[in-house]
Amino acid sequence: MSPLSKRCVAEAVGTAILLAAVVGSGIMGTRLASGNVAIALLANSIATGGVLFCLIAAFGPISGAHFNPAVTVCDALQGGMRWRDVPPYVAAQIAGAIAGTAVANVMFGLPAFFPSHRVRAGGPLWLGEFVATFGLLAVIWGCVRFKNGLVPFAVAGYIVGAYWFTSSTSFANPAVTIARSLTDTFAGIRPADVPGFVAAQMLGGVAATALFAWLVPISKATAEAVLLPHRLPSESG
Amino acid sequence: MSPLSKRCVAEAVGTAILLAAVVGSGIMGTRLASGNVAIALLANSIATGGVLFCLIAAFGPISGAHFNPAVTVCDALQGGMRWRDVPPYVAAQIAGAIAGTAVANVMFGLPAFFPSHRVRAGGPLWLGEFVATFGLLAVIWGCVRFKNGLVPFAVAGYIVGAYWFTSSTSFANPAVTIARSLTDTFAGIRPADVPGFVAAQMLGGVAATALFAWLVPISKATAEAVLLPHRLPSESG
Amino acid sequence: MSPLSKRCVAEAVGTAILLAAVVGSGIMGTRLASGNVAIALLANSIATGGVLFCLIAAFGPISGAHFNPAVTVCDALQGGMRWRDVPPYVAAQIAGAIAGTAVANVMFGLPAFFPSHRVRAGGPLWLGEFVATFGLLAVIWGCVRFKNGLVPFAVAGYIVGAYWFTSSTSFANPAVTIARSLTDTFAGIRPADVPGFVAAQMLGGVAATALFAWLVPISKATAEAVLLPHRLPSESG
Amino acid sequence: MSPLSKRCVAEAVGTAILLAAVVGSGIMGTRLASGNVAIALLANSIATGGVLFCLIAAFGPISGAHFNPAVTVCDALQGGMRWRDVPPYVAAQIAGAIAGTAVANVMFGLPAFFPSHRVRAGGPLWLGEFVATFGLLAVIWGCVRFKNGLVPFAVAGYIVGAYWFTSSTSFANPAVTIARSLTDTFAGIRPADVPGFVAAQMLGGVAATALFAWLVPISKATAEAVLLPHRLPSESG
Numbered sequence: 011m012s013p014l015s016k017r018c019v020a021e022a023v024g025t026a027i028l029l030a031a032v033v034g035s036g037i038m039g040t041r042l043a044s045g046n047v048a049i050a051l052l053a054n055s056i057a058t059g060g061v062l063f064c065l066i067a068a069f070g071p072i073s074g075a076h077f078n079p080a081v082t083v084c085d086a087l088q089g090g091m092r093w094r095d096v097p098p099y100v101a102a103q104i105a106g107a108i109a110g111t112a113v114a115n116v117m118f119g120l121p122a123f124f125p126s127h128r129v130r131a132g133g134p135l136w137l138g139e140f141v142a143t144f145g146l147l148a149v150i151w152g153c154v155r156f157k158n159g160l161v162p163f164a165v166a167g168y169i170v171g172a173y174w175f176t177s178s179t180s181f182a183n184p185a186v187t188i189a190r191s192l193t194d195t196f197a198g199i200r201p202a203d204v205p206g207f208v209a210a211q212m213l214g215g216v217a218a219t220a221l222f223a224w225l226v227p228i229s230k231a232t233a234e235a236v237l238l239p240h241r242l243p244s245e246s247g
Numbered sequence: 248m249s250p251l252s253k254r255c256v257a258e259a260v261g262t263a264i265l266l267a268a269v270v271g272s273g274i275m276g277t278r279l280a281s282g283n284v285a286i287a288l289l290a291n292s293i294a295t296g297g298v299l300f301c302l303i304a305a306f307g308p309i310s311g312a313h314f315n316p317a318v319t320v321c322d323a324l325q326g327g328m329r330w331r332d333v334p335p336y337v338a339a340q341i342a343g344a345i346a347g348t349a350v351a352n353v354m355f356g357l358p359a360f361f362p363s364h365r366v367r368a369g370g371p372l373w374l375g376e377f378v379a380t381f382g383l384l385a386v387i388w389g390c391v392r393f394k395n396g397l398v399p400f401a402v403a404g405y406i407v408g409a410y411w412f413t414s415s416t417s418f419a420n421p422a423v424t425i426a427r428s429l430t431d432t433f434a435g436i437r438p439a440d441v442p443g444f445v446a447a448q449m450l451g452g453v454a455a456t457a458l459f460a461w462l463v464p465i466s467k468a469t470a471e472a473v474l475l476p477h478r479l480p481s482e483s484g
Numbered sequence: 485m486s487p488l489s490k491r492c493v494a495e496a497v498g499t500a501i502l503l504a505a506v507v508g509s510g511i512m513g514t515r516l517a518s519g520n521v522a523i524a525l526l527a528n529s530i531a532t533g534g535v536l537f538c539l540i541a542a543f544g545p546i547s548g549a550h551f552n553p554a555v556t557v558c559d560a561l562q563g564g565m566r567w568r569d570v571p572p573y574v575a576a577q578i579a580g581a582i583a584g585t586a587v588a589n590v591m592f593g594l595p596a597f598f599p600s601h602r603v604r605a606g607g608p609l610w611l612g613e614f615v616a617t618f619g620l621l622a623v624i625w626g627c628v629r630f631k632n633g634l635v636p637f638a639v640a641g642y643i644v645g646a647y648w649f650t651s652s653t654s655f656a657n658p659a660v661t662i663a664r665s666l667t668d669t670f671a672g673i674r675p676a677d678v679p680g681f682v683a684a685q686m687l688g689g690v691a692a693t694a695l696f697a698w699l700v701p702i703s704k705a706t707a708e709a710v711l712l713p714h715r716l717p718s719e720s721g
Numbered sequence: 722m723s724p725l726s727k728r729c730v731a732e733a734v735g736t737a738i739l740l741a742a743v744v745g746s747g748i749m750g751t752r753l754a755s756g757n758v759a760i761a762l763l764a765n766s767i768a769t770g771g772v773l774f775c776l777i778a779a780f781g782p783i784s785g786a787h788f789n790p791a792v793t794v795c796d797a798l799q800g801g802m803r804w805r806d807v808p809p810y811v812a813a814q815i816a817g818a819i820a821g822t823a824v825a826n827v828m829f830g831l832p833a834f835f836p837s838h839r840v841r842a843g844g845p846l847w848l849g850e851f852v853a854t855f856g857l858l859a860v861i862w863g864c865v866r867f868k869n870g871l872v873p874f875a876v877a878g879y880i881v882g883a884y885w886f887t888s889s890t891s892f893a894n895p896a897v898t899i900a901r902s903l904t905d906t907f908a909g910i911r912p913a914d915v916p917g918f919v920a921a922q923m924l925g926g927v928a929a930t931a932l933f934a935w936l937v938p939i940s941k942a943t944a945e946a947v948l949l950p951h952r953l954p955s956e957s958g
Binding site for chain 2 (some may be wrong): 158
């Protein structure tokens with residue numbers, strides 16, 4: 011396994027590129043779509059899916075490519091990683107997410123940070139985030155349990171769909187949610203609405219993890235090998 | 248093989264997420280597309296394809312990821328699963344589909360159930376459903392017979408296409424058809440039109456199954472192993 | 485290897501579904517796109533790519549999933565299949581293509597056959613077909629030579645792109661070209677323009693085949709095994 | 722390994738088809754999109770991604786499928802290829818790119834070459850190219866280091882996303898940048914703006930290469946085998 015410092019850098023860099031993609035494609039989509047929000051969201055969802063795929067493919071073997079505190083916490087819950095690694099992972103994810111948002115804003119000639127005024131709150135949207143994160147974690151555990159090699163495809167496919175089928179456009183990620191409060195563009199969320207989203211996400215993630223603990227039980231002893239298969243080439247030779 | 252209870256829960260949860268995706272992305276697409284139905288259907292088809300992919304990848308090893316009574320019945324027809332498992336599978340699929348529709352409706356601030364008024368009937372559309380389900384089953388049997396690992400990709404690719412090339416927008420699934428009668432939104436179908444669609448689907452599925460029984464014959468003895476490769480990690484170690 | 489009769493049925497059924505997809509999604513796209521041709525072509529290209537993928541995945545192990553006389557002839561040219569199998573393959577492809585066009589027309593409430601009036605001719609478009617088929621065959625030979633398992637992904641990706649980057653919207657297939665002359669819809673081509681397209685396609689295919697014969701030489705003895713790897717499960721057990 | 726002459730022809734042909742796709746789909750998209758630039762860019766990005774995928778799949782085993790001087794130089798930097806092979810690779814890439822642009826222009830009835838007047842310059846766009854190429858090389862090294870077979874998927878997914886999330890629409894390739902200065906269409910860039918883009922690209926590529934040299938160190942001795950796995954079938958048998 012890669013040392014913790016390298017795994018955290020991988021999480022930070024990956025999450026930064028992810029946020030640059032989410033925020034940047036939202037800005038580009040809005041600028042070009044002549045007011046048709048569906049076309050902007052189509053661009054936003056396809057761009058996010060494409061980038062998510064390649065980031066998981068590239069960084070997965072190093073850090074597991076969580077990029078998401080909900081994934082990290084739920085992975086620890088079922089014995090997939092040590093609890094003491096959780097805080098540095100989450101810190102790296104949040105720091106990377108904030109940096110990536112700044113990069114997107116600056117690339118498009120905007121201030122690095124300017125808080126969003128977009129209201130995203132209320133029961134239907136919180137249900138949306140619960141469903142979005144429940145589905146995301148269910149998909150991840152399903153693929154990871156059977157080591158089918160399809161995680162990057164499945165997560166990307168899921169997120170492209172979830173941008174459309176959840177009323178909240180599927181943030182499904184606390185680090186992403188925090189970072190998106192710092193851009194007053196297409197992808198933004200009002201800072202005051204962040205806690206509600208994060209709470210719904212964590213509930214959804216834990217529910218999916220509990221479901222899979224029953225559906226496909228896994229012993230603590232083998233959890234780490236099965237759940238976070240990261241290995242460096244220098245270790246295998 | 249996973250116990251029947253777990254397989255049925257997997258079928259129900261997967262079908263629920265599928266319906267949430269089909270119905271939810273239809274609602275979102277319609278709301279955002281400024282009246283351009285092609286853009287709404289583009290979003291609806293891409294979202295459905297993405298979600299179908301990840302659900303098959305995640306639940307396939309548990310239950311076979313049928314999510315579709317036509318698949319389950321045709322699988323039993325050729326010896327791929329026991330007939331006595333068919334009723335619980337189909338019940339789980341229908342229950343899950345109805346629940347997923349309710350989730351989509353509620354996520355978007357609509358009543359959990361409100362019957363559709365969208366007319367979908369007549370020879371051309373029934374031909375559409377026959378063709379849609381014929382093609383779907385042909386694709387599944389082709390991939391499964393040769394165990395090429397491409398089922399999730401192939402089914403997703405097929406459905407994205409079939410939403411566009413069949414005049415009925417390819418329901419191709421009796422459980423989906425029943426559930427879509429309970430939402431008066433983009434994806435809806437008038438309850439009175441459900442039986443015609445279901446009949447055409449079953450005919451199409453049986454026709455494709457018969458074609459492959461001739462094209463690539465398979466003995467009853469090996470059918471189960473070839474057709475429904477589900478295995479739990481705890482069984483292999 | 486599967487008997488010739490089954491391989492030809494596979495070619496016919498596959499090409500029929502392909503044409504239903506090409507013609508049907510063109511009709512649906514035009515009807516829904518409110519006059520924005522780019523949106524119609526986006527739907528048409530994505531639907532074609534999705535269906536092409538799943539057909540190659542499902543029928544490839546049976547017949548090679550050519551669905552295209554240019555592929556069949558070029559495969560024979562380099563020793564990948566016997567010349568005496570070429571005429572039945574091509575006949576099956578053309579018959580399937582015509583049947584599939586009729587299915588699409590009837591699904592949408594149109595006459596089974598009604599000749600197109602869409603003019604597609606002239607140097608730039610013929611260059612388009614040359615380039616389209618050159619690229620298609622180059623992609624196929626590149627993937628097949630190294631048996632990388634990526635043919636269905638590569639062909640689908642190529643065609644989605646080629647619909648857009650060639651001025652002729654990439655027919656790249658003589659059977660498809662003939663069949664598309666029988667529908668006066670989005671995908672149509674005037675019957676008088678078919679020969680020019682077919683000639684350009686064959687030239688492009690032969691050029692790509694010659695290029696790969698030099699780039700990655702292959703002995704006649706091993707050509708069949710390398711180029712058309714079809715095998716039935718009953719043969720391997 | 723294939724002889725240098727064949728590898729260079731593969732690089733030239735592949736880069737030519739890539740540029741035909743980038744430039745051609747831009748022209749088609751603009752012509753059909755009724756002034757909605759987002760739809761044109763959607764077509765342009767999806768077409769580029771599809772073609773990039775299949776070219777990497779088809780030509781990767783021959784030449785590595787760089788199609789990009791930034792990739793070639795960075796590969797040499799970390800010992801993945803010999804420095805003396807770099808100039809012929811880069812020359813082939815630039816020549817192919819220019820030829821492909823001409824093919825696209827002529828296919829659409831335009832002059833083979835006519836310089837672009839599209840201004841693309843300034844800090845935000847240069848940051849865009851830095852980010853675009855940093856991300857591209859990070860994705861490539863991540864996938865290649867672990868030999869996961871996902872390079873064609875990851876590069877295609879990345880570029881589809883990067884067209885949208887970088888303010889410069891992600892040229893990320895010096896040969897592509899030079900060639901796109903020769904077409905005054907959607908994909909064009911003013912010749913005077915080429916050097917700024919190329920400089921930003923090289924900086925981004927080197928930064929990503931340095932990051933991965935630290936993240937996943939690789940010895941010079943094994944670099945060539947790991948980084949450019951090209952092999953001909955005639956060599957293995």
